[in-house]
Amino acid sequence: MTTPTWVEGAAGSLHDVDNLPYAVTADPSRVVVRIGDQALDLGAAARDLRPEWAPLLDTGSLNPLMAAGPDTWDAVRSWVVDLLTDEAHRDAVTLLPLDGLELRLPFDVADYVDYYASEHHASNVGRIFRPDQEPLLPNWKHLPVGYHGRSGSVVVSGTDVQRPAGQRKAPDAATPTFGPSVRLDIEAELGFVVGRTLPLGTPVATSDFATTVFGVTGLNDWSARDLQAWEYVPLGPNLGKSFATTVSAWVTPLAALEPALVDLPGQDAVPVLPYLREAGPSGYDIEVEVELNGVVVARPPYRTMYWSPAQMLAHMTVNGASLRVGDLYGSGTISGPEPEQRGSFLELSWGGTAPFTVGDETRTFLEDGDEVVLRYSAPGAAGGRIGLGEVRGRIVPSPATDGA
Template structure:
């Protein structure tokens, strides 16, 4: 791959082998589609119009949905086109006037989220939570190793990185209480996750196979599934998470295209028993993505996504095996990413072992004013590393 001519981008985490998509605005202008290169944003619309691309209109939209709906072939051809623009010196005069410093733009929620599903795909996380919530029972419920467990979330409360997270209120009942009480959550938590954004839809009644993953998924976002553990613990039997999860889910401003992760695919750690045929995998299906969890400027955990038990393709196949259709803008998440070591746990519930083992100088759950940032890196196709969009949120007092 030829080096980019964009100053400061070569060798960075946002080199030409990354090129994530986002939505930006500046001044009083309407939001529109941009691509990040280094610490700059390429305003794609005027360049595409000058080059008379058939799809130039999608770059003038306020979300990535129209672009994502164009499908896999268009996505790939646009990536080739952009790479050429940013590496061919003869294109510099056309492109350079439309590069805007990242510091001069406002970034927006990149996708109009259609549906949101959150999975529970980490063996280490599921085992830890089982031991914390059900200490006298088996850590994993009988179905966990047979299917990717998930729940349907609330698309309307997915927010962009940087949005304040208001401490939720609800019912809580400690084991020692006779009756539930109502009030602000006292066990507010994070979940370090990856999100997968659907571009091409499917037909209701049809199933999406494991092999068709790349035909439907446009790209990845960083994702924090904020969780009120006290509300969750009281409500989740027998139907699962509800108000303890639905108040806010933060995603990154940037959507990393699937092709940027071509060098990051790795084998799954191993699945026992062998999944049913519709979940059967062929070839590398895990992802080698490193995550950092930062609390108020201090890194407190480094969860490894490569340790996940269920693959993204298996999650998508299971999501649609009953004939449920996909829509452009659908978002499904991995569930908390945790590894086998304590400093690889992706939630404060696990880091503090349910609040009984404080970490980082006495911390357990989130306090008002706390800021959490999730950062992600992966191997890039040019031999270095690329960064996925980071996710930041600050806890705001209950209203």
């Protein structure tokens, strides 16, 4: 049971005191935490009540709070719970209505890595592009496969996404052409935000995940499949991925997700190397909802992912790569075993060969004007569910023309 909050309408909602995700407002910039349909102004609360924390909370980024370390994360969260559950604090804090709040990118992104951690997604992609071969490549069950993305292209939910342009080559063409992508796609993912700086040569054990990662955020890894198909051999994605990655304005602390911990589906058939081994539950029972133009088209379950976030972090640093506060890594597309659980339009349309239904029409890839919304929820400590925020983006036309 969660201690009752005095905030009207918050008890039993997706944003009760067992959740408390953080965001950052744009003007003036300060850290806020969501409770029900309002946001607690932590910048003002810190100035008035805990001035030693003002540099962490009365600021325009979560990076100072994250850099303060896990003991401070826990202390701030406990303080926020006390502010919102003890009636004595009702008149001492400021609650802001969410309507009208302009939220910015909640943290300064250092590096960005994206993984490929769903066996169902990887198998579907293999069957689409390599129908006469094994769907998974030989390395896939031995390590979390990933690529380095472009941190400067990470944008906050609500930002329009311009259709990217680049080289495309039709299967029957001898040479490529240039123009706007005609196979623009989404990837419904979960992002993990690092709150710790470590120098080169300092691998992170899977057991250190909870003291290294500050929290999670929804993530859409927009993908231009035609650009990607032509460029990715032999070094992997580049322009097909680097034009935009959208994250939620809200970062949910790992502490709120403890009730959602579940066992991984199983890595018994192909034992992992020692640095990737884990003890206890390491997956998360998070439900994702993919909405296109107001219609839900898929419900991918994160609990089916093959590789855990702790394993992805361990693999990212095992070679001695450094970490910085604000590093972001994505899970890769979340897809389940059923057709309605596929987290990309590439899978939902089976490579564009089987259009899927959206209301009264059928679709394959994204068209200009389309709006995609990803929503996330998980079990909460009070027996209900918590909301992890939404990731929203609308496609706007490319200024490029064919033959440019």
